[in-house]
Structure formats: structure tokens, C-alpha cells
Amino acid sequence: MGVAKYIKDERGAIKEVIYQSGIKVKPAYGPEDLEKAGFTYEKDLGAPGEYPFTRSLHPQSYRSRAWTTRQYTGFGTPEETNERFKLMIANGQNGLNVAFDLPTQMGYDSDHPLAEGEVGRVGMAIDSLKDFETAFAGIPLDRIGSGLTINAVATIMMAMYQAVAEKLGYSKTQISTTPQNDILKEMIGRGAWIFPVEHGVRLVGDSIEYAVKELPKSNPVSLCGYHIRESGATPAQEIAYAFEIAKAYIDNVTQRGIKPEDFVGRFSFNFNVYGNLWEQIAKFRAARKLWAKMLKNEYGVTEKKKLFLRGLFGGGGSGLTKEQPENNIMRGAYYALGAALSGAQTTALCSFDEAYTIPTPRSALLSLRTLEMLMDEVGLRDTVDPLAGSYFIESLTLEMEEKILEEMKEVQKWGGMVKSISNGFIQRKVSRQAYEFEKGLQSGEYKKVGLNPESKDAMAEKTDVELHEYNEEWAIKSKANLKELRATRNDKEVTSSLKALEKAAKGSDNVMPHLVKCCHAYATVGEMAGVFRDAFGEWDEPEFY
Amino acid sequence: METKNKIRVLIAKPGLDGHDKGAKIVALALRDAGYEVIYSGLHQTLDQIMQTAIQEAVDVIGLSIMSGAHLPICEKLINMMKEQGLFDVYLTVGGVIPHQDIPRLKEMGVAEVFPGGTSFEGITTGMNKLFK
Numbered sequence: 001m002g003v004a005k006y007i008k009d010e011r012g013a014i015k016e017v018i019y020q021s022g023i024k025v026k027p028a029y030g031p032e033d034l035e036k037a038g039f040t041y042e043k044d045l046g047a048p049g050e051y052p053f054t055r056s057l058h059p060q061s062y063r064s065r066a067w068t069t070r071q072y073t074g075f076g077t078p079e080e081t082n083e084r085f086k087l088m089i090a091n092g093q094n095g096l097n098v099a100f101d102l103p104t105q106m107g108y109d110s111d112h113p114l115a116e117g118e119v120g121r122v123g124m125a126i127d128s129l130k131d132f133e134t135a136f137a138g139i140p141l142d143r144i145g146s147g148l149t150i151n152a153v154a155t156i157m158m159a160m161y162q163a164v165a166e167k168l169g170y171s172k173t174q175i176s177t178t179p180q181n182d183i184l185k186e187m188i189g190r191g192a193w194i195f196p197v198e199h200g201v202r203l204v205g206d207s208i209e210y211a212v213k214e215l216p217k218s219n220p221v222s223l224c225g226y227h228i229r230e231s232g233a234t235p236a237q238e239i240a241y242a243f244e245i246a247k248a249y250i251d252n253v254t255q256r257g258i259k260p261e262d263f264v265g266r267f268s269f270n271f272n273v274y275g276n277l278w279e280q281i282a283k284f285r286a287a288r289k290l291w292a293k294m295l296k297n298e299y300g301v302t303e304k305k306k307l308f309l310r311g312l313f314g315g316g317g318s319g320l321t322k323e324q325p326e327n328n329i330m331r332g333a334y335y336a337l338g339a340a341l342s343g344a345q346t347t348a349l350c351s352f353d354e355a356y357t358i359p360t361p362r363s364a365l366l367s368l369r370t371l372e373m374l375m376d377e378v379g380l381r382d383t384v385d386p387l388a389g390s391y392f393i394e395s396l397t398l399e400m401e402e403k404i405l406e407e408m409k410e411v412q413k414w415g416g417m418v419k420s421i422s423n424g425f426i427q428r429k430v431s432r433q434a435y436e437f438e439k440g441l442q443s444g445e446y447k448k449v450g451l452n453p454e455s456k457d458a459m460a461e462k463t464d465v466e467l468h469e470y471n472e473e474w475a476i477k478s479k480a481n482l483k484e485l486r487a488t489r490n491d492k493e494v495t496s497s498l499k500a501l502e503k504a505a506k507g508s509d510n511v512m513p514h515l516v517k518c519c520h521a522y523a524t525v526g527e528m529a530g531v532f533r534d535a536f537g538e539w540d541e542p543e544f545y
Numbered sequence: 546m547e548t549k550n551k552i553r554v555l556i557a558k559p560g561l562d563g564h565d566k567g568a569k570i571v572a573l574a575l576r577d578a579g580y581e582v583i584y585s586g587l588h589q590t591l592d593q594i595m596q597t598a599i600q601e602a603v604d605v606i607g608l609s610i611m612s613g614a615h616l617p618i619c620e621k622l623i624n625m626m627k628e629q630g631l632f633d634v635y636l637t638v639g640g641v642i643p644h645q646d647i648p649r650l651k652e653m654g655v656a657e658v659f660p661g662g663t664s665f666e667g668i669t670t671g672m673n674k675l676f677k
Contacts (some may be wrong), residue, residue, distance in 0.1 A: 104563035116563055118614065121612060121614075322661055432573070434566050434569070435570040438665075439578075541587060
């Protein structure tokens, strides 16, 4: 996908620059631009670590602590994934970011007919607590936090994480997990949804309520503008839609009599880094500021730390090209630079071979090294928010703020996020944009090195990439494990815990404590999700055009 | 296009993968190029795809597959199409398809393969060729 529109005159000089969010960039900026916009230091920036946190969440930022790196990892059986986890930790990674295969994400066991050919393919296959015991063996769960990339059945995986921790000798108060658990964004992009909108939102609400009460160090939701952007949203929409989705979850939880102050501090975000460098930096700075302002003014949140927009700024998948794949190594480094210049707390980088398949160990380590270079060699830890005060960056940040607010207003005009997704407004808009961007890319209106005719290289087309390979053995092994599990577990416990879960799902009790019991009884993911399927039904996706 | 009536295409997403941007933008591109496009929606079984293809009397089924499982999926669908007598319906496939798999797909009877990176023009040219 292209980054910005450059309109040139007949001699090739740039006449106009228009960013994807719709912002026109001037040839030069000066003090008059900030003056015209009414910019003041106190109102718009504040000192690092001070409201509205445009500059940084912490006064010393990377000086006190470099960013946390969390490469997305997981494939095959829990054994393979456990090995890769240990490799990444031994190489300095300080948090996990767990990938699940599609059957697990969609709540099917490895022996379900729909799982055929998919077991262990794009992430690890998890059927029961047994698999988590293998995957997390030897990982210090009191020190290493885990992001769990799962949404429709995030409640199940969060319960399973608690169960595995307890099994391995940790208490639920020691562990830190961040399930992705953002079902509304799955309905806009990525597509791993199961249940109808209102039930999906209820499950998110249940997990937040439970985390507030039982899991003090866990962050129950990671709001993913990331995938919305990957589906064709502009950077301004990426932030705006994530915030409107957050509001939908906040509404669900406050209806349970819990104050925003008590849970919004547990939200984290996942945003994308590909695209125009300056636009991304302005996006992150504006987002930190807007989130804090919104929580303070609209939800009465007062405690400073609870106003933080915390999260992972990284990835960049849609920016990668299949053509000339090695170019993606350099491309990723620039994306990571943008994240570092934006003060990303946590980061991860798509690996150069991800336009083909999931990364090899070599390419995953290359990404990790790229991130380390920025912190240890290039100088990104030297001083906080080094671009602050730039006439251009501050003007752009203000304009980005306006654009984000405009996009949020549009969603509100449509009746809020739940409604806008239920009737397909957002999906249609984003798909249409993706189509227009793609057309622009193919016509050369947007430039992409390696894709445009002038950078096509006949030699590079033939480059072989060493690829991660799918192994049919994984499915055979998973199915065998599952068969053994079903034969050896205590059926009575399984049945009674699933019954209790069914009652909670059909009523209004929080499903989380019941899920933890089901996990401990070795009920399978497919069985637990099956209870939800029966209770909630499945979503009927609206027409997209 | 040389035929008088609009050519009917079913763009379908088989399996559990939910990455539908490619399928959706190809659907939009084909519609702009004059085709009648039906989109299956996500998480379709091959049976569901067959059913829609028959009900909608389509001329082409266009599968979008990102998961790497294109060989077994296409083989299965081709057999189902033969069993159901859909001899005049073309099967095409797009998505993350390595070049070395294209000959095998064609051998089993896939009419056109559009790996990621194929331009809209490349897709419509390939499709139009089928109806000359």
C-alpha cells in the first residue's frame, strides 16, 4: 500500500504532498505555523511524563528503560513453540507475543474437520491445558509477560494462562498477560470472529471485569488499530476507530457498575508503523494526547498513570513486499526508527519473509537485532522525544489530532462503533479505500520500491527466500495428544465444568471463573467454544458493498 | 468483454483464514471491469461454496487463499465440481501462491492462477481470456 501522494510538475519537482490521512504538507514550516494553530507548550505538549503525554509517558523515557521487544512467535506444536520462545528469550527478548493457529483462534480442536490442513500452520495449536503446560514449560511467568494473539476465544485463552501459571507454581496475582481480545477490530479486519457483535462485546466485558477483580498485573484488552490499518484504514482512522472501539468496551463495563478509573489503566494498544515516517510519528504523539484528554474529560479519570496510552507500536506487515524481499529488511528498520522516534514502549517488527509465510529463526532474529541497533548503536535512547519543538512535527501533530477527531465524529454520527460494524459502514469504507490505494499503487500514483516499473529488477525477481515450512506431522501429533487426553481426563469434571459454563454463558454471570475451572479439568478449546457457539450463535457478516 | 450477458463470478474465501482484503478488492476491481460479482463472506466450507456457485449460477469461482493450503483445497473443489456436473464453470485461485505450484494447479484443472502481486489488469485479462 502506498504511503503518500506526490504531485509533481513537468520537471519532476514536487508540487504537492498529501498524506493518507488527508493532510497536505507545506514545503517549509516556521514559527508562524505554530502561532496560527494556537500552539502552546503547556497545552499541547507538556514536559515528558506530564499530561497530556504528547512527548512521552515517562519523564526519562528510553533513558530509564529501553523499549520492550516482543516478536510475534508460535507455530507447530507447543514443543516447537516452546523452543522458539526460549531462543528469543535467550537472545534478549523480554516479553512473549504468542501466535495461535487458525483452528485455535476460531475455537476448533485439532481433530475438527474444519481444522484440516491448518493445525500448527500460522501459530501454535492449542487444544487443552496440556498444550499450555508444554508451551510455557521453563518460562519464568512471573518475569516474562505474554501477549496472546487471540480474540474470539480470548476469554478461554486468558483462563488457560491463569490455569497454566497455577499448574506451574505461580499465583494469578504474579502473572502478566495481554490477550489481544479486541473482537470489534476482527470484524473490521483480520476476520477471526465467531459470535454476533453483542455477545462478542459481552465476552470482552467479562474479561475486563475479571481482570480488575482477579488478575492485578494483566491487561485484558489490546486495542488493535493495527489490523484496521492493514485492512485499508488511514493512520487517522486507525487511531479513531481504535478509540471508538475502546469506548464501546468502556460502556459495557461501566454498565456493570465499575468506574472507568478502575479499569481503563489496563487497556493497551497495538498500532501499526508502516507508511510515511512523519505521519506515523505525528499519529503516535497525537494519539497519546487525545487518549489522555478523552479519558480525563469524558470519563472523569484522574490518576495520572491511568491516562497513559500504553502499547505496542510495531509490525508494519502491509508495508512489506513480496517482490525483492530483502528490501523489507531495510524497510523494517525505517519503520522501527519511526516507532523509536515516537517513544514506543513496546515494539515488534515484521520479518522480511513475512510477505510469504511466518518467519524463520534467522529472519526473526534479524528483526530483533534491528530493534536493538536503534537502542544500542544509533542513539535513540539519548534524549526524550528528540523531535519536539520542530515546526513541522508539531504542526503535523496538531493536524493529525484534528483528523482523528473528525473520523471519530463520523463514527458517532453513524451511532457508535457497535452499530457501525453491525451494519457494515466501517467495513465498506475501509475496503473501498483499500481498493483505491491498490489502484493508485498499480497506476504508479503511489510509489513503492520494488513494485514500480523503475525499480523492478529482473535479477531480484528470482531471489530465493528460505521459508519456514509447514509440517504435516504437527496435525498428526496434535490429534494423537487430543485422543489420549480425551481417554485419560476425568470426564465427570469436564462435563460438570462445561455445564456450569453453559449456565453462565446463557445467563449474565461472568464466564471467566467457569472457564478457569474448565481449563483445569482439561476441557478442550473446542468444547468451551462449542458452549459459546450454542449459547450465542454465530455472526452473520453484513454485505460489504 | 465479448459476451452479451455479464459474466458471473463468485469470489470465495474457503477455510478459517479471515484476511479478506485481497478478496474484497479483487471483487471491487472485477465489478468495475463489468463482471457480476458475488462475495461469499468468510469462513466458508467447500460445500457452502459449491452451494452458492450452483444457486447463483456463476460462470467462475475465484478462490482467495492465504493459508498455504491451496493445493489440497483446489483439488477437492475440482472433484466436487466434476461430481456436481459443473463442467462449464471455471475455477481460478489467487492469494499467497508460490510460483512453483502454478503448473500443478493448472494440471489439476485450475483455469487461472493469480498469485499475490498480480495487477487488476492481469486478473481481468486472464479472466477475459477464458470467455473468448
